[in-house]
Amino acid sequence: xxxxxxxxxxxxRPVIVIGPWAFKIARNWQGCDCNRYEAKLYRSxxxxxxxxxxxxxxxxxxxxxxxxxxxxxxxxxxxxEEYLDLAEEWDQRPGEAICPFEPKPSDWGVYQGxxxxxxxxxxxx
Numbered sequence: 001x002x003x004x005x006x007x008x009x010x011x012x013r014p015v016i017v018i019g020p021w022a023f024k025i026a027r028n029w030q031g032c033d034c035n036r037y038e039a040k041l042y043r044s045x046x047x048x049x050x051x052x053x054x055x056x057x058x059x060x061x062x063x064x065x066x067x068x069x070x071x072x073x074x075x076x077x078x079x080x081e082e083y084l085d086l087a088e089e090w091d092q093r094p095g096e097a098i099c100p101f102e103p104k105p106s107d108w109g110v111y112q113g114x115x116x117x118x119x120x121x122x123x124x125x
Contacts, residue, residue, distance in 0.1 A: 001019045002017060002018075002019060003016075003017065003018050003019075004016070004017045005017075006106075009024075009027075009031075009119075011026065011027060011028060011030045011031035011033075011034050011121075012024045012025060012026050012027060012031040012034060012066075013025065013027055018070075019070065020069060020070050021067055021068075021069070021070055022054075022067070022068045022069070022070045022071075022118075023065060023066070023067055024065070024066040024067075024068065025064070025065055026064050026065070026066075030124075031063075032062055032063035032064055033063065033121075033124045034063075034121035035059055035060075035063035035064070035065070035066035035121075036062075036063035036124075037121045037123065037124035038053075038066060038068075038119075038121050038124075039059035039066060041053070041100060041120060042055065042056040043056070048089075048091075049090060049091075051116075052089065052090065052115075052116060052117060053116055053117050053120055054068050054071050054109060054111055054117060054118050055111070056068050057069060068118070069111055070111075071109030071110055071111035071118060072109055072110045072111075073105070073106065073108075073109045073118070074105045074108045074109055074110065074115075075105055076105055077103060077104060077105050078103045078105075078108070080103070082103070086101070086115075087099045097123030098122060098123055099122070100117070100120035100121065100122050100123055101117040101119065101120045101122060102119070102122060106118070106119070107119040107120075
């Protein structure tokens with residue numbers, strides 16, 4: 001069983017991966033907002049968009065803890081062209097907040113053979 005701990009996050013750390021689950025622990029109120037935002041976004045988007053996001057499995061009522069599916073992290077930064085292609089696939093709608101993810105490697109992983117956003121709370125902060 002794989003166990004890893006990341007202390008890289010600004011609003012949520014540590015992020016603990018135990019087997020098939022990743023636990024994002026908020027370190028302040030902004031981290032709680034990020035956790036709640038990701039849970040709400042995952043539940044509310046259409047199937048096409050949901051396929052771009054790492055699945056949310058559970059969140060605590062105030063967002064202190066978010067449990068998502070564990071994905072294999074990426075290690076290389078995507079090119080601007082790759083990022084813009086993903087943003088276009090997201091298909092931002094009028095009146096909607098900015099695209100919820102960033103191009104940095106720590107924000108992306110591979111889950112069930114597809115690239116997914118691991119951190120998609122950019123509009124929350």
